[in-house]
Amino acid sequence: MMQQSYNTLSILSILIAVLLCAPTQAIAVPWAGGFSQPHPEQSSKHRIFPQLTWLRDTAIEKVFGLPPKPTQPGCDKHATSRPINSQLPSTLLAKYGGDVVLRFNLSTPQEEHALAEAADTLFLDVWEFTSNWADIRLREDDAYSNLMPDLAKTIYQSYPSITFSEPSSPANHEAFTPVLRASNGVDNIFFQNYQPLSVIIPWMRLMTSMFTTHVRMINIGTTYEGRDIHALRVGVSPNLSQDPSEPRKTIIISGGFHAREWISVSTVTYIAWSLITAYGKTPGITKLLQEFDFVFIPTVNPDGYIYTWENDRLWRKNRQQTDLRFCRGLDLDRAFGFEWDGNTLSSNPCSESYPGVEPFQAVESQRLARWAKNETENNNVKFVGFLDLHSYSQQVLYPYSYSCNADPPSLENLEELGLGLAKAIRISSGQQYGVASACEGAVPSNKAPAGGASRMETGGGSAIDWFYHEMRVRFSYQIKLRDTGSYGFLLPKENIIPTGEEAFNAVKYFGDFLLGNKGIENILAEDSDKAIFNTAAKVAEDELVEIEEDVEYYETEDVNWDLKRRRRR
Ligand SMILES: [Zn+2]
Numbered sequence: 001m002m003q004q005s006y007n008t009l010s011i012l013s014i015l016i017a018v019l020l021c022a023p024t025q026a027i028a029v030p031w032a033g034g035f036s037q038p039h040p041e042q043s044s045k046h047r048i049f050p051q052l053t054w055l056r057d058t059a060i061e062k063v064f065g066l067p068p069k070p071t072q073p074g075c076d077k078h079a080t081s082r083p084i085n086s087q088l089p090s091t092l093l094a095k096y097g098g099d100v101v102l103r104f105n106l107s108t109p110q111e112e113h114a115l116a117e118a119a120d121t122l123f124l125d126v127w128e129f130t131s132n133w134a135d136i137r138l139r140e141d142d143a144y145s146n147l148m149p150d151l152a153k154t155i156y157q158s159y160p161s162i163t164f165s166e167p168s169s170p171a172n173h174e175a176f177t178p179v180l181r182a183s184n185g186v187d188n189i190f191f192q193n194y195q196p197l198s199v200i201i202p203w204m205r206l207m208t209s210m211f212t213t214h215v216r217m218i219n220i221g222t223t224y225e226g227r228d229i230h231a232l233r234v235g236v237s238p239n240l241s242q243d244p245s246e247p248r249k250t251i252i253i254s255g256g257f258h259a260r261e262w263i264s265v266s267t268v269t270y271i272a273w274s275l276i277t278a279y280g281k282t283p284g285i286t287k288l289l290q291e292f293d294f295v296f297i298p299t300v301n302p303d304g305y306i307y308t309w310e311n312d313r314l315w316r317k318n319r320q321q322t323d324l325r326f327c328r329g330l331d332l333d334r335a336f337g338f339e340w341d342g343n344t345l346s347s348n349p350c351s352e353s354y355p356g357v358e359p360f361q362a363v364e365s366q367r368l369a370r371w372a373k374n375e376t377e378n379n380n381v382k383f384v385g386f387l388d389l390h391s392y393s394q395q396v397l398y399p400y401s402y403s404c405n406a407d408p409p410s411l412e413n414l415e416e417l418g419l420g421l422a423k424a425i426r427i428s429s430g431q432q433y434g435v436a437s438a439c440e441g442a443v444p445s446n447k448a449p450a451g452g453a454s455r456m457e458t459g460g461g462s463a464i465d466w467f468y469h470e471m472r473v474r475f476s477y478q479i480k481l482r483d484t485g486s487y488g489f490l491l492p493k494e495n496i497i498p499t500g501e502e503a504f505n506a507v508k509y510f511g512d513f514l515l516g517n518k519g520i521e522n523i524l525a526e527d528s529d530k531a532i533f534n535t536a537a538k539v540a541e542d543e544l545v546e547i548e549e550d551v552e553y554y555e556t557e558d559v560n561w562d563l564k565r566r567r568r569r
Contacts, residue, residue: 101127101151103485104134123350125314127488128393128480131440135485137314151490155313158194158262158490191270191500193493194262196309197302200269204232204298211276214289221367224320225303229367232272235293236279250375251385251514253507254297254368257332257463258316259304260489263481263499264389270500271507272296288511292384301332301364314489318364322349323357330354333388334461335362336369338469339402341460355461365463372471384514386467386476387507392488394433396421397478399469401438401462410474417475417513424509429502431482438464438478475514479503 106112106129115134119126127135137151190203208217214236220229237248253271255264275294278285299305303319317329327350334342334355342355360366375381398414400406408414415435422433468476482499483491491499 101135101137101488104136106131106133120351123348123352125316125352128485130393130395130434131436133485135488154487154490158313158487158492188273188497190273191266191496194266194496195269197299197306200265200298201230203269204230207232207272207276211279214279215276218295220297220300220371221364223301223303223367224318224363227302227306229297229300229302229364231295231297232276233293233295234272234276234279235289237293244380247376247380247382248293249291249384249514250293250295250381251387251510252295252297252372252383252467253387253389254300254463255389256297256299256301256305257388258390259301259308259318260314260316261389261391261481262308262489263391263491263495265298265305266496267389267481267500267503268296268298270496271504272298274500274504275507284508284512288508288515291515292511293381297368300368303364304329316352317354318362320361320363322354324349326350327354330356330362330365332362332365333390333463334459335360335365336461336463336466338462338466339400339460341402353459355459359461368463369466369470372467376471383467383471383473384475385510386464386471386473387510388463388476388478389481389503390478391481392483392485392491393480394431394482394484395480396433396435397438397464397480398436399438399465399476401465401478402460404437404439408468414475414477417510418477420509420513421477421479421506424505425502428505429498431502433479438462475510479506 104111104115106115112131112134115136118124119134119136125137127137129135190199195203204217208215214234216233218231218233220231222228235248235250253268255261255266255268257264272294275285275289279289280286301318304315304317307315307319315329317331319328320330321328322330327348329349331351331353334340334353337359340355340359342357342359347354347357356362360369372383376383396418398418399408418435422435425431425433462478464476464478467473481503482495
């Protein structure tokens with residue numbers, strides 16, 4: 001028995017080591033040359049608008065009056081000054097060194113409207129907004145209220161430290177070995193850092209190899225640049241003797257629509273991992289996976305995600321060519337075919353939320369929609385839930401996104417479950433998430449939004465609206481994860497597990513609600529009270545048992561072939 005456990009541990013350690021060491025070459029290049037290229041968007045902005053800086057100054061002055069002092073009330077100043085920059089790669093400094101993120105506090109609809117107009121006209125990069133504030137990235141010489149004063153350094157710190165290790169050195173292998181001993185709480189190495197796609201995909205394959213009873217890898221479609229959009233289908237439907245005429249109730253959990261929102265990608269994998277490893281051990285989760293299939297799509301936008309690792313950490317859109325040579329990319333979350341409003345926007349390819357020239361022009365959005373339609377029409381699937389993870393601002397948003405003047409038919413249910421999700425998060429971690437219609441955004445204080453607010457980022461053609469309306473998904477949400485602006489898209493890696501954990505608790509609540517249990521005092525919550533899977537460490541311990549059962553599987557040719565192929569890269 002001891003011998004077998006030892007073997008099990010060794011095999012798993014080797015697998016994880018292979019998974020994490022093999023692609024370090026790919027991780028190691030974020031600024032090894034990519035940054036020396038001029039930013040296509042910025043260069044074209046300057047080409048088209050040589051007076052951009054002057055225009056911005058004028059517009060901002062018009063909207064907000066003269067620049068306030070940084071300490072003035074009304075300007076959040078989250079970040080303290082940090083040591084400067086001597087160790088940063090010079091190419092990174094050149095690209096981001098002059099950028100800052102500003103928070104504009106919005107107290108009237110007029111202010112919001114004016115800022116929205118300025119953002120549209122000047123193609124400002126609006127990071128996030130609620131009904132109370134908007135964060136906008138600007139060149140430093142426009143800086144008035146400085147939310148993130150040293151963007152280059154923050155970006156530098158947001159890449160995993162593995163970036164700077166020698167690839168595949170023996171020391172690295174040793175460092176990875178004790179992973180699953182899980183002695184000190186949260187030792188799951190996969191969630192210690194953000195992971196590039198070259199690690200995420202083999203990790204997904206590993207999941208399917210280890211948990212053959214309830215995990216399968218599927219392909220949603222092909223991206224603009226020809227990559228597969230991979231997903232994990234988790235559930236036990238093939239093993240059930242259920243009435244074949246009954247459609248399989250399925251919940252989609254997606255991340256990475258917007259490339260720079262890395263926490264959404266890690267959180268999708270964290271939720272997947274937590275559900276997968278709790279199956280068969282935690283009665284509530286086992287029941288959930290008997291009743292529902294889950295489809296986890298860690299990144300809907302792989303082209304963009306890779307671009308954020310190798311070229312531009314703050315890239316948002318996909319990488320599709322547009323009519324304007326220097327401005328690539330369509331906003332996948334504005335490209336869906338329900339209430340698409342691209343023709344009514346001041347639509348320019350350089351905009352961060354460019355929706356294309358017609359609905360579903362964005363390749364990846366079209367692939368996802370086509371896959372979903374095919375599932376319902378040909379594969380006897382009924383989608384009952386859609387959770388689209390984004391960042392940042394800590395909000396649970398429900399349809400409609402396209403307009404505040406139209407109420408969704410099941411508004412009360414959407415609100416009720418949305419509030420439940422926020423409550424589940426609050427109980428889990430103490431974090432406050434606001435709940436609101438996606439057309440208006442929300443703030444944790446539940447302060448009533450300004451009447452008739454104009455919209456800066458949400459709008460027509462959104463994924464949650466399309467799934468809600470076209471696919472009749474009764475419970476369709478966009479959840480904006482941590483934080484509320486201190487780091488924004490550059491959320492430090494220490495947040496990966498806590499954010500994953502609070503989102504997993506929301507998903508348990510979601511499942512429980514769909515199972516017909518209301519409130520949080522029920523089977524799934526009881527399970528979590530017992531802390532059976534409250535930490536990755538616990539899950540990892542459980543997994544050792546599972547591995548013992550699966551250990552023979554690694555001997556099969558398929559898996560070995562797959563791993564050998566990875567080693568060759
Ligand atoms: Zn987003």
